Amino acid sequence: MEFRHGAGVEEPCPVCGDKVSGYHYGLLTCESCKGFFKRTVQNNKKYTCAQSQSCRVDVSQRKRCPFCRFQKCLHVGMRLEAVRADRIRGGRNKFGPMYKRDRALKQQRKALIQASRFRIVSSPSLGSSTQQRDVTFTCGLHPVPILHCNPMQSHGISYQPPTLSSLLPSDSPGVQQYQCTSSSNWTIKSEHGNNSAAGFDSDELYSRHLPLRGLRMPQLVTEFVRCDPDEQQLQNKITARLLQEQTDCEKHGNPSSFGLMCLMADQTLFSIVEWARTSIFFKQLKVNDQMKLLHSCWSDLLLLDVISRQVLYGKEGSLLLVTGQEMELSDVASHAGVAGLIQRGQELVEKLHVIKVDRQEFACIKFIVLFNPDVKQLEDHRFIESVQEQAEGALLEYTLCTSSHVLGRFAHLLLCLSELRSLSALAEEYLYCKHLGGEVPCNNLLIELFHAKLGMNTQAPCECLQPHGGIKL
DNA sequence: CTAGCCTTGAGA
DNA sequence: TCTCAAGGCTAG
Numbered sequence: 001m002e003f004r005h006g007a008g009v010e011e012p013c014p015v016c017g018d019k020v021s022g023y024h025y026g027l028l029t030c031e032s033c034k035g036f037f038k039r040t041v042q043n044n045k046k047y048t049c050a051q052s053q054s055c056r057v058d059v060s061q062r063k064r065c066p067f068c069r070f071q072k073c074l075h076v077g078m079r080l081e082a083v084r085a086d087r088i089r090g091g092r093n094k095f096g097p098m099y100k101r102d103r104a105l106k107q108q109r110k111a112l113i114q115a116s117r118f119r120i121v122s123s124p125s126l127g128s129s130t131q132q133r134d135v136t137f138t139c140g141l142h143p144v145p146i147l148h149c150n151p152m153q154s155h156g157i158s159y160q161p162p163t164l165s166s167l168l169p170s171d172s173p174g175v176q177q178y179q180c181t182s183s184s185n186w187t188i189k190s191e192h193g194n195n196s197a198a199g200f201d202s203d204e205l206y207s208r209h210l211p212l213r214g215l216r217m218p219q220l221v222t223e224f225v226r227c228d229p230d231e232q233q234l235q236n237k238i239t240a241r242l243l244q245e246q247t248d249c250e251k252h253g254n255p256s257s258f259g260l261m262c263l264m265a266d267q268t269l270f271s272i273v274e275w276a277r278t279s280i281f282f283k284q285l286k287v288n289d290q291m292k293l294l295h296s297c298w299s300d301l302l303l304l305d306v307i308s309r310q311v312l313y314g315k316e317g318s319l320l321l322v323t324g325q326e327m328e329l330s331d332v333a334s335h336a337g338v339a340g341l342i343q344r345g346q347e348l349v350e351k352l353h354v355i356k357v358d359r360q361e362f363a364c365i366k367f368i369v370l371f372n373p374d375v376k377q378l379e380d381h382r383f384i385e386s387v388q389e390q391a392e393g394a395l396l397e398y399t400l401c402t403s404s405h406v407l408g409r410f411a412h413l414l415l416c417l418s419e420l421r422s423l424s425a426l427a428e429e430y431l432y433c434k435h436l437g438g439e440v441p442c443n444n445l446l447i448e449l450f451h452a453k454l455g456m457n458t459q460a461p462c463e464c465l466q467p468h469g470g471i472k473l
Numbered sequence: 474c475t476a477g478c479c480t481t482g483a484g485a
Numbered sequence: 486t487c488t489c490a491a492g493g494c495t496a497g
Contacts, residue, residue, distance in 0.1 A: 062475095
C-alpha cells in the first residue's frame with residue numbers, strides 16, 4: 001500500500017533507507033522491512049552474523065545479513081508487541097494514537113521549517129545584506145593589530161601541517177552500523193508515555209509555551225553537544241601548538257599579525273576537522289563525501305566557531321580568540337579591508353547574544369551547516385539530507401521547548417545562519433586578496449581548503465579534492 | 474527467503 | 486463509510 005498521508009512521505013525507511021510505505025510495527029518503514037520484521041517475529045527466527053554484528057544495512061545490502069537487519073529494526077524502534085500472536089487480520093491496534101501524534105508532529109515540524117525558509121527567502125533585510133557586499137573591498141596589506149601578548153612568528157615558518165585527506169580516515173567508515181539513524185526513534189511517544197524509544201516525550205512539544213529550559217531535551221541535541229570539544233581543552237591544545245610553532249620559528253624575523261591569525265585559523269580548522277571526524281553521522285560517511293562537505297563549509301564553520309565563542313564567552317568591545325586571548329575590536333576594525341566584515345560580524349554576535357543562543361543551539365547549527373545536501377556530487381546525498389533535516393528538527397524541537405515564541409526563535413536562528421554564510425563568503429574574499437598578496441603562509445590547511453572550494457565552485461578538477469591528494473600550491 | 478501486492482476489519 | 490495497519494499470498 002502506498003503511503004498517502006502527506007507528512008513524512010519523503011523520509012526514508014530508518015532501517016534500510018528504502019521508500020516508506022506507512023507505519024508498521026511502531027514507526028514509518030518500507031514494505032520489505034515490514035515483511036522481514038513480521039516473518040522474523042512470527043516464525044521466531046534466530047539469525048547469526050558471519051561478520052562482527054555491525055554490517056551495513058541499506059537497500060542494496062539488506063538481504064545480506066538478517067541478523068544485523070533485525071538488530072537495526074529493534075534499534076530504530078520497531079515494536080515486537082505490534083506483531084499479533086493470534087494472527088488476527090485487520091482492525092486497529094493500540095498504536096493508533098501514537099501514529100496520529102507522530103503524524104501531527106511531523107506535519108507541524110515540516111510546516112514550521114518551510115515557513116522559516118520562506119521567511120528567509122523573502123526577507124528584504126537579508127537580500128540587502130547580501131547586496132551590501134563591499135565591492136570596493138580592498139586588499140590592503142596593513143598588519144592587523146597584534147595581540148596584547150605572545151607575538152608569534154608567521155613569515156618564513158617551515159609550517160608543514162597535514163593535509164585534509166590525511167586527517168580523515170583512509171578506509172570507508174560506511175561499514176559501520178548506523179547508530180542513530182532516524183528521528184522517529186525519539187519523536188514517537190510510546191503508548192504509555194514513559195517508555196518512548198529514546199526517552200523524548202512528544203507531549204512536551206505541545207506545551208511549547210512553557211519555559212522548559214533545564215528539562216529533558218531532544219536526545220539528538222544531547223548527542224550533538226556531546227560531540228563538541230571542551231572549550232578549555234581546545235584552548236590549551238591550540239595555545240600549546242602555537243607556542244610550539246613560535247619556539248620552532250623564533251629565528252625567522254618579525255612576526256606578522258595576519259600570519260599569526262592564519263596560523264590560529266589553521267589550528268582551529270584542525271580542531272573543526274577533528275570534531276567532524278569523530279562526530280555522530282559524519283563518521284559514517286565515506287571519505288569522499290566527508291571531504292566534499294568540509295571543503296564546502298569550512299569557512300562557515302570557522303566563522304561560526306569565532307562567533308559562538310564571542311556569544312558564549314566574549315566581552316563587549318573585544319574579540320575573544322581561541323587561545324583565550326583578547327583583542328580590542330576597535331583595533332581589529334581599524335584595519336583596512338576588514339572594517340565592514342568586523343562590523344557585520346559584531347552585529348551578528350549582538351543579535352545572537354540578545355536572544356541568548358546557547359551551546360545546544362550552536363551544536364545543532366554546526367550540524368546543519370556541515371550536512372549540506374546542496375553540495376554537488378555527494379555519494380550519500382539522501383543520508384546527508386536526512387541528517388540535516390534531523391538537525392533542523394532537533395533545533396526546532398529544542399527551541400519549542402525553550403522559547404515561548406513558537407516560530408520566532410527558530411526562524412531567527414535560521415536567518416542568522418544565512419547572515420553567517422554571507423559573512424563567511426566575504427571573509428573568504430578577503431582571504432583570497434591576502435593570498436594573492438602573498439601574505440597567507442603557504443602549506444596550511446586554510447589554503448588547501450580555500451583552493452578546494454574554488455575548484456568546487458568552478459567545477460574544475462582540483463587535486464585537493466582527491467582523497468589522497470596533497471597540497472599543490 | 475524476499476518483497477510487492479492483496480485482504481481484512483476495528484476505529485474514526 | 487472510509488482509513489490504514491495488521492496478516493496473507495505468491496512470483497521470483
